[in-house]
Amino acid sequence: MGALANFIERAGVATASISLIREQSEAVRPPRALWVPFALGRPLGSAADPQFQKQVLRAALGMLSTATEPTIEDYPVEAPAEAQPSEWACPVSFAVAQDTSITARLVAEVTRLAPWSSETRAARGRTLFGVTGAGPEQIQEVARAFGGIAESGNLTDLPAESVDWAFAMPLLVRHLADDLRTFYHEAIAAQPGPAAPNHDALNDWIFSGTALGDASLAIAAHLTKDNSSYALLVRGLLIPEGYYKGGSAFESATGATPQGDS
Helix, strand or coil: CHHHHHHHHHCCCCCCEEECCHHHHHHHCCCEEEECCCCCCCCCCCCCCHHHHHHHHHHHHHHHHCCCCCEEEECCCCCCCCECHHHCCCCCCCCCCCCCCHHHHHHHHHHHHHHHHHHHHHHHCCCCCCCCCCCHHHHHHHHHHHHHHHHHCCCCCCCCCCCCCCCCCCHHHHHHHHHHHHHHHHHHHCCCCCCCECHHHHHHHHCCCCHHHHHHHHHHHHHHHHCCHHHHHHHHHHCCCCCECCECCCHHHHCCCCCCCC
């Protein structure tokens, strides 16, 4: 968004954006950006606190009247607390699949979660799923596409599924992961329980043994092997902070070495 804001600004329209990754904003130097100390996927903080979200939006829009040159401001308030990892356990268990390939496991997981995800969409009257160009009814196609990339390492050709993909490769990889995480998160939101999990709790679950987590890490390895600056950027966008060898998936792109590398 920061890079896009530069083009919009040059066309004569003032912009203000919200940044979740300060290093990325510093690299593209957007006209105005508000860096927020929130989890990836939560640019406005807690999804259950609309008043807090309005405050973040007001702070970002307020930069339109205060910043006259490229500026990154820090938002000084942490997001309201949600249920922490130690306070939440996923109520969904996945049966052991006979076919242990990543693709087969991933398709089995989304099939198991589909009724719950559908329930959340119906209750909310909306969904955040679909950034790839796929509809919610095409979740198995998205799962097969992501699993196929994890197994083949093909970062060039668009997956051969009946979806009009909205992005080219390898950027599509990042958005396939976004759609799958959205699907899993919406499914969990429909599960009975005293509190919704926070972003870290959900990522702990995803990366502690689900096929989605395994596929994401397998694709990260393919992106690392490619070693182009673009592939490393996609890797950083694909894996949440702290889940790539215990560190940041962005680090190699900036010259540092992720934990576990030698």
